[in-house]
Amino acid sequence: MDRLVSVEDGILAQRAADGDERAFGVLVRRHGPFLVAFATRILRSRADADDCVQEALIVAWRRLPELREPDRVRAWFSTIVARKATDRLRSRRPSTPIEDAEPLSTLPGPDESALTSSQLDALRAVLDELPAEQRTAWLLREVSGYSYDEIARELGISATAVRGRLARARATVFERMQEWR
Incomplete structure (x- = not known):
């Protein structure tokens, strides 16, 4: 594993696309902190960001053979995380405490x-x-x-x-x- 730490992203991505879990693990450890920070900025919640990144990395693992530019794996990961974060934002239901809720007349209608x-x-x-x-x-x-x-x-x-x-x-x-x- 120590030898893989110094390997370039493109080679790791190609190896991971061929099923090398250790290579994928190195990519995750290398880019995971950035991806979590990126998702946190979008979602404004570290817990949601962690879940979002985990879901995105599962998708990435499955779709690695589709990656056209292995050297740009970080940008590709970021795109998947952004999509997952956008999905999560859209699915959120407002959870305003009742005492802070706006009167029904000011809420958007259907x-x-x-x-x-x-x-x-x-x-x-x-x-x-x-x-x-x-x-x-x-x-x-x-x-x-x-x-x-x-x-x-x-x-x-x-x-x-x-x-x-x-x-x-x-x-x-x-x-x-x-x-x-």
Whole structure:
């Protein structure tokens, strides 16, 4: 196992895709803390983030043979975590203590709730259709609030490349979400 610790991500990902559990374990230990921090920023709950990352890593293990760019396994993990976190956010039910609850007259009605749900569904569909590189950059910026430099470091690209990916992603989201404005 000690020898695997110094092996590059791409090689570990390829070995894991071939069923090497030890290689996958090294990837999990290497990137797990970042993934939990990433999910925590999205979900605002460490417990939910831990569960989300665990679910994402199970999906990643099963889908590793589909990974096209093994050297970018961290970004791929991040995309899966972001999807799981988004699913978790959407499934949350509000749990406001009764004494803090707003009067029924100020709560959104069924029409407004349905509209919001439809908007979220449309946004998810648009994000799912973005190329993985654009989607990951968009999620890191718009959901997690990362700076361009932080995204560049995380994805191993230049800040200029981040700006380009975000510009393309934002243009697509803007165009495809026009009917919801």
